[in-house]
Amino acid sequence: MNNFVLPVVVSESFLAELFDSINKDPNTVLEVNLPDQTIKNVATGSFEYFExxxxxxxxxxxxxxxxxxxxxxxxxxxxxxxx
Structure with missing residues (x-):
C-alpha cells in the first residue's frame, strides 16, 4: 500500500451492485470515507464497512x-x- 492505493474487501452482493451501477453508468462515483472505514455507491446510497x-x-x-x-x-x- 505504499503507492497510496487502498485495497478493500467487500461482499459479493455489494460488488455485484457496483458492477451493475458501472454497467449502467460508467461515471458511477464511489465515495471512500477512511475515518469511518466505509465505501459508498453514490448512485444507490448503499455502503459497506471495510477493515x-x-x-x-x-x-x-x-x-x-x-x-x-x-x-x-x-x-x-x-x-x-x-x-
Missing part, C-alpha cells in the same frame, strides 16, 4: 509512506536507541 489496520490508516490519513512514518518518529527512535 484496515491502524498503522496503514494513520499513514493514508497523513500522506505518509513507510519511510516518512519512520522519519516522523526519528526523535522517538533515537531516544529509544540511546537508553
Amino acid at each position: 484496515i489496520n491502524s498503522y496503514k490508516k494513520h499513514c493514508l490519513e497523513n500522506g505518509l509512506d513507510d519511510i516518512d512514518f519512520l522519519l516522523s518518529n526519528k526523535d522517538k527512535i533515537e531516544a529509544w536507541e540511546n537508553k
